[in-house]
Structures are given as C-alpha cells and as structure tokens.
Amino acid sequence: MIMLRNLWLVVLIAFPALATWRWREDGMWINGEMPTHGLAQVISGCGLAVALYSLVRIIDRRRRNGTDK
C-alpha cells in the first residue's frame, strides 16, 4: 500500500525529469518538438502536484503521531 502511494510521487517526479532530459539531450527543444512554455507547464503542473501531495502526507503523519493537534 505504501509502495503504491509512493509510486504516484515517483511518477510525478520522474515524468517531468525524463521530459526535461529528452527535451535537452534528444533534440525536442533544439528541433522545436516541444516549446519552452510547454515544458514549463509540464514541470509546474507535476511540481505543484508533488508539493501538494507531500504537504498532505506530512500533515497526515504529524496528526497521526500527535505532534500537530
């Protein structure tokens, strides 16, 4: 269960990271196959999702442990 929940985060981090790597190294940017603002949207969308999921997980954990009442 824990693995599956973390898989979301792994996907949301790995996806833009992989996209950025291909964008730079494989010519998606050089050849205009993915515009800069397109990649910025990918990174910001996935980045915000990761941040919010993490926030919820942290608050959940603190409340469960009784450190945040």
Added chain:
Amino acid sequence: MLTPSWNIFRTTILAVATCSAVWGIASFTYYWDPTRVAIKRFMAKDPYRYEEHSPQFLKFEPEKAITIRTAPEAKIRREALASAIWGTHYLPADYSLAPMVRAKMDGSRPTNCRKTAIGKRYGPSLLCKLDQYRGTTNLAEIYRQKFTIPPHYHSYIARFRPKVWNQWTVIYHHGYAGTYHDQYRNIARLIEHGYAVLAFNLPGLGRNQIPGPGLTAIRQIMGAILLSLDYETAQAKPKGIAMIGFSAGGWATAMAAALDPTIRATYTVAAPIYPRALADPALEPPKIARVPELLDSAGYLDLFILGTSGSGNVPRRQLQIFNRFDRCCWRNRTALLYAGSVTKAASSLGGDFEVRIDESHARHKISRQAMDWILADLERIRQ
C-alpha cells in the same frame, strides 16, 4: 484523529494536486509533436482541413495551368517576369551592396537589443543575436552587408562563412513574423555540413526598412537576393548555389529560382505558393504572393517550371515541402494535386521537381525531418 474540517481541506488539496498532475501530463501530450498531431487531427473542424481534398480543388486541372513547354518559352517568360518587376530584364543599376562588415563575436552589442517594442514587433538585428551562433561547429566568420535601393530603402544580409567550405552556398530566406535567427539551429546545421550561408529577412523585419506597397516590396526582396547572388558568384565563386525558404520566404525562394537560373536547388517549406484555385479561401495569403502583374507573367505552376529550367546542361531541382498538419496555413496534401503534372513538365525541360508532405508535427516550422530531407538532398546533388 481526523476532524471533518481537516477532511474537507485535505480532499480539496488532493483534488487541486490531482488537477495539477493532470495539467502537467496533459501539457506534455498537447505540446509534444507526435501527440499534438493526433490531437489536431481529432479536433479538426472538417475533413478537408487535413484529411481529404476539397471537391472544389479536385476540379483544378494543373495540365492546363502549365503554359511553359519549351526552353525558348521558359526564357521568354523569365524575361517577362523580370520586366513585370523592374521594367527591364536586368536589375536596376542603382541597386547596391555595401562592403561586407565582419560581425565581431567578442565586440560590443548594441544597447537597444533588449526587448524594446521595435525589437518585439520587427525582430532583432544580427548584432543582437550573435551569441546564438557562438559555438557553431565549423563557423569561421559572420559578415553583415547592407543592401540599398535609392533613395531610402535598405536591408541587411548576413553571410556565414564556414572554416571548411564544401564549395556550396545556401541562401536562407525567412518569412513573416520572425527573423532568420529563429532558425539559427538549422543555419548551424548547414554550416556544420560545410555550407556557406547567406541569410535574409523580409523587409520590415530584423532592422530591414518597412516595405513599400505591392511591386515595390517585391523589388526590395528580389533585388537583395539577386544582387547578393551576383556578389557571391563573383567573390566566392561557389560550385553550386541552393536556396531554402520558409513560409513567405518560400515564396521568395520560388520567385528567385524562377528569375535566376544560377540557383541549382531550391527548397520551399510551408510556402504560400498554392495556385489560387487550390488556396483555402479562408486563408489570406501574403500580399506579395498575390500581385496581379506577376501572376499574369507566370502563374505559380509556370513559376515552378522556371525554377527548374534555364541552366543548360546543369539540372536544376525544386523540392517543395508542406506541413500536412500546419497550424497556420498551406496545410493538407493539396500540393500533390499539381505535383505530378509539374514534375512531368519540368522533366521535359531537363529539370527535377518534387513535393513532399511532412507529417511529423502540427506547427508552422521547418521540422527536423524537413531539414534532414533538405540536407540529404543537397548532399546527393553535390556529389
């Protein structure tokens, strides 16, 4: 432990997070060329946008639109075309090119390069964009040359000289709403392959002066190209000259090839050169592509015949590339409706004509595939 208010807040945050994740992944799908093509095809308003030929277009008879069948006819028509532009068969004697000025990579940059209103609207000058070319493999020097038509008009040409030259010069002409700096990666690829490159912007762009109306603009565009061509031939003495044009620059390429047989190979990409009968009525072509005096001298199909003939025993070639899913214009496979007839007529005059449809993207651009085609074609002709 979990209070109802936290539950609502938590659900809201998770909903926003999920939306963000979907937004990020959907952005990738929307902007990446292969998936973008699928989306654009799916979203097309009618089947005639990308998939089928309009019934109206199928009535067009290209055989009848081609009126040049022999070499003497081509010569007469070429002279008529030049006369329609300048009133004579030759470039006016008062057109001039200033001496070439070397653009120093390490020199100071103009102070008005930053995003001024003029820069945004009309594009930056070469000196503002020099750093883009820094690090280009095989690039020796960049020169800037001023073209003048008295009393007031002037434009600028960039000359990229390679360290190791393969003895061929390629002219690149950009279209509207941008400058050749937008294509700096393709210019770099040409230089890497050993080609000398001459780059042109349309009047009004990249610090070129604002164009005059109708034929005046065409004189300004063609004058700069043809005079530079003469200069290049006299000074550098290349073994061959090719020309690549994008969008309205593709129109300039087709026109220059029709006027000057020294251009051996021409490549037009996403250019407004469909005959009027095949042009989408919803699209407004650039005015330069619809000047009646020129179309009376040579319709577009005749222009293509002129672009592949007239150099005696040296075969000339024209490759037209259209983006099938172009977001902007000149899309679909419409050019294939005239390709066969033009190829046949060009071949009877010793020339070579071909149309290719680029299906790799849904943008208005020279794609990696199109540039691969052009470079492979150039290499083949050069051998």
